[in-house]
Amino acid sequence: MHSVSNIPVDGAVAADLSLMRRVAGGDKHAQRVLAHRLAARVKRISRRLLRNGADAEDASQLALIEILRSAGTYKDISSIERWADRITVRTSLRHAREQRRKPWHFGGFIDAETVGVAPEETPSGQSTPRSVEEYLDELPAARREVLVMKHTLGYTTEEIAELTQNPVGTIKDRLVAARKQLRKVITRDMRLGAHGQEKK
């Protein structure tokens, strides 16, 4: 008996198992079918978890490859999507950690030729409501990740603790801190008349 809401019904379970076995066996067609089924989901989860678009793109590619390579480990205790979500989260968080450890640049010094390009300017004077991604961009990485895992993926604090290898207490603190920070941004936007202009 499956307890997760998006578990497929019996016939679909058998079809999914068969698909995953073919993927694990190296069937190129099956790999493509599975990749198409999951790509959009993988891409959007990575994008929600990671602030930097390029990092998210890399992470989603790595996650999709990891999913295809791990097909042999799939068991029908959850849907393919939910199983793939965990791989996507793990891969994205690992990628984010690696990126954070890469050298980061300031303004030019020593040798201008070796300094990275300046970040793109952000558009100003927007008056339309922000998207969820824009709100998430206001949060530090650790809070953002917890918020997405909780509210987008529906994970429990225990599951998030396991995935991020942090104590449950830390996850709870981060979740509440993330919600408070998001609330501040929302109320500030409301007072400013959406985003950028003082409300009259």
Place this chain on the structure above:
Amino acid sequence: MSDPRNGYEREHAREYERKYEKWSALMDRQALSEALTGDETSFCKHFAQEHPECTRELEVYAELSTLNDQPDDVSRALVDAALQRMEAEDTAPRVAEVRSLRDNRARVLAVASFALAAAAVFALYVRPSPKHSERSDTEELRGAQAVTLLRAELVYASGNVSVGGVAATVGRTLLAEGSLIETGNGAACVLIDPDINVCLAAQSRMRLSKLATRARRLDLLSGKASTRLATQPEGMSLSIVADGVASTAIGTAFSVERAPNGEGVVTTVLNGKVRVGREGQTQIVSAHERSTVSSARADLKPMSRSEEAPSWALLGPTALWHDPVSATINVHGEPMAAEALLDDQPIGMAPLSSLIPVGAHHLVVRNGSGQVLMERELHLVAGETQEITYAKLLETQVAFAPKPEALAKSSSHGTEQSAKLLTKEELQPAAKAEELVPARLSAAELLRDARKLMREGRFAEAGTTYETVRHDYPESEEAQTVLVSLGQMQLVQLKDPTRALGSLNAYLVRGGTLTQEARVLRIQALAALGRDADETSAIEEFLAKHPHSFETAALRARLSSLREEQ
């Protein structure tokens, strides 16, 4: 007198704040999966309906909980990119695996040695039946093969040599099954256990197709390969396959060459015997014979010594690593394709990377006209890697450089500096002896060269040039400031934060005009190493010492992020 309406508004505002805080706290508790009472749920519902900021917050969470997983053009492109990348990773030699293999080699060998030793001890105590003994011997042989066949190593690289498309140097490159080795204008040699030397001529490509089997197979995709191997364990063989023609030998020396324009495969046997041919149609080729197999015919003819000589020459460098107590030299600089001579013997074209015996050696690098670009005494210890850089002659130096014949004379005098042995007559034009050796570049010139190499993306050479400044001008100001440039390059271009940290720490001992920049780079190096606590301390120190720096804002943000993660 105060307006009673203001008092009412203040009270109303306080009441709102109190209720908003209550609503927020209840919503957060709900997010932590805590159950709310009926009254609390009712309060939340009604309060949110009356207050747009609450409604907006609920809308944001509703949007956050929705994940549109419908395919679009971007996700389709992602599928194509991921599948292509996966295929490329599956088929190409895995450089990462090679590195991992290198890292694990010692451990694997230690474990394997232990396992074999344990098996030997076990064998002393257990007296097996003859049948059992036979099986054990076979199994032990298999186990031994699995260990001894693990190592294939690039031991010589002259000119442009790559492994799996990545420029390769000796001493860092263990080769995995499937590795593709390509040579440019020089040569490359691979040493495969047990004692198989395979050397590739210029413009050749070879894949190590099968190593972990009894029938090892190397595929010559283009060019020429020569091999010399010791007598192999019984039942094991080595084949070089070119265009479907296999040349298989046990304990011999031979070369295989793909003739140009698809005119067949030429096998030259230098020692022993080789079985040559396509499946089912083979012939035995003996020493000093040459076989040519094409789709139309199979020829066999005897060879003179001079015909054999080029194949032996290709195996010439194998003498350099005959003694396993070896060190590595990497010779590079400008111009490329300069010839290197070790103890008066040509050893190949630069860039050159090779194992060589430990001890004292005399190294000379000369250009195509025979002019000496660099001359150095080497004292190598086992396992050491020495980077050796040479530079092209300045225009003013070209006129005074020794002629090749003069070099030949000087070289015959062993370790003496060549310039000191030249006579005026040997010079062109006449000049003082001390003017003959290429003038040592000044620190400023070396820095200029290093910057040029950086611009050209030749980071390893730039690093060596920076090191040369340190080595040749240890007391100069440049020797100190170059540490920051070196540290930055090691960190950013060479992705080696450990070495970068060493350079930057060395700079900061004395400090200088680049102290602030060095501190920032040091912080970056610590970040790259994942040393969060040290990075935090370094940022705190930076902010205390440079509170008005251009980087302060970015560093404060980084510090905040680090503290949050800790």
